Amino acid sequence: MQSKLLYIKALFLVRSAAVIPILLAAALLSLSCNGGATPQPPLPASYKLVWSDEFSAPDGASPDSSKWTYDIGGNGWGNNELEYYTNRTQNAQIKGGNLVITAQKEIYTGSDGVTRNYTSARIKTQGLFSQAYGRFEARIQIPAGQGMWPAFWMLGNDITSNSWPKCGEIDIMENIGKEPGTVHGSLHGPSTTGRTSDATARLSRPAGQNFADDFHLYAVEWERGTVRFYLDSNLYATFNQSQWPAGGTWVFDHPFFIILNVAVGGDWPGSPDNTTVFPQQMLVDYVRAYTKQ
Numbered sequence: 001m002q003s004k005l006l007y008i009k010a011l012f013l014v015r016s017a018a019v020i021p022i023l024l025a026a027a028l029l030s031l032s033c034n035g036g037a038t039p040q041p042p043l044p045a046s047y048k049l050v051w052s053d054e055f056s057a058p059d060g061a062s063p064d065s066s067k068w069t070y071d072i073g074g075n076g077w078g079n080n081e082l083e084y085y086t087n088r089t090q091n092a093q094i095k096g097g098n099l100v101i102t103a104q105k106e107i108y109t110g111s112d113g114v115t116r117n118y119t120s121a122r123i124k125t126q127g128l129f130s131q132a133y134g135r136f137e138a139r140i141q142i143p144a145g146q147g148m149w150p151a152f153w154m155l156g157n158d159i160t161s162n163s164w165p166k167c168g169e170i171d172i173m174e175n176i177g178k179e180p181g182t183v184h185g186s187l188h189g190p191s192t193t194g195r196t197s198d199a200t201a202r203l204s205r206p207a208g209q210n211f212a213d214d215f216h217l218y219a220v221e222w223e224r225g226t227v228r229f230y231l232d233s234n235l236y237a238t239f240n241q242s243q244w245p246a247g248g249t250w251v252f253d254h255p256f257f258i259i260l261n262v263a264v265g266g267d268w269p270g271s272p273d274n275t276t277v278f279p280q281q282m283l284v285d286y287v288r289a290y291t292k293q
Contacts, residue, residue: 082265092121122261137219143280144212147272185229197248201237
């Protein structure tokens, strides 16, 4: 994999140490979807729903505080990002049965005195819900434009005591605006030979078919020693513990919590330019977590 695919959204800016081989079920998919009507693939009978948010609150409501909390700040988040994450409804609210995370171009100064030229939101289930293994999925329509960086991902719930990358990171979906037809799925963990050990897969649509045009279902199925990545009904990557690089530690056998965010700028996507239109929005129809029965 090219080094530009290796990144971290947690606390540090790092250089990846290794990328393991992956099993690609599809490198290029032609996906036929019409607006928000992407068909939901059937759930395997072996899974049981244990947690979800259908975002059915009235328009203008904040995300359910019994399920979500916020990361707040504008410190760059280890990637030289340009946004200030807030807990305002201007940046995260329910509308039309969706969670809407809005990235805005505005001069904003937080209570910490940090001033940024963009705002957005990053919500998480940390301290409220975490789980080891199972299926995690979200139906999302991502934003578009140079410098946009939407993500649906998870961090180990021991991050406050074990720090990143020892806590582990599972990136279920990431996109950068300069690659409108490509999404990425990744695992990140610690390494004794470098700062991190990593596995990254990318899936691209045919030219002219952009992920921001439709809702899509992004999911992982996670069991001991294996994490599988799905787009809609397509399995496109499988990462196994047996393939993990020498010097790396497989740290994906404990509970993780869920994160949704839209970053603006940063080392990987680059900054917005004069082609980027604001505001940009990520719409989330639902987030669901299952365990195997």
